Amino acid sequence: MATINVAGKDVEVDEEGYLTNLADWNEEIGAFLASQDELELTDAHWEIINFLREYYDEYQIAPAVRVLTKAIGKKMGKDKGNSKYLYELFPYGPGKQACRFAGLPKPTGCI
Known part of the structure; x- marks a missing residue:
């Protein structure tokens, strides 16, 4: 397994960069992962990220984009x-x- 080092802590990730242990996650790690894609997370990003984490807590599945879009529209409106x-x-x-x-x-x- 590969690891990333965030704030002095090694965290295991798979070959595509997803955390292998969901309990390792915190906002600092989220921001670090975004920086690897040259993105700086804004409040709009965090709103979607937090929505995803709540969705996962409730359904124990990460939604595909079509389901995600529909669920966000239901909760946050069509503009989002x-x-x-x-x-x-x-x-x-x-x-x-x-x-x-x-x-x-x-x-x-x-894919």
Whole structure:
């Protein structure tokens, strides 16, 4: 297993950069993972990341992008619950990239 070092702590990640132990996650690790993709997380990013973590806590699954878009639209409104908005925040794929920053497993159905 590969590791990343955040604030002096080694954290295990898989070959795609997803945490192997979800309990290792904190906001500092989320920000570090985003910096690897040359992204600085804003409040808008954190809103989606926190939504994903709550969704995972409730359903024990990381949603694919279509499910994510629909669930966000239901909770936050159509202006945020659409692919255009989510891809602006997470250009490498809102499901895949946002879940990695949130310390969650890769969504089912993502390649």
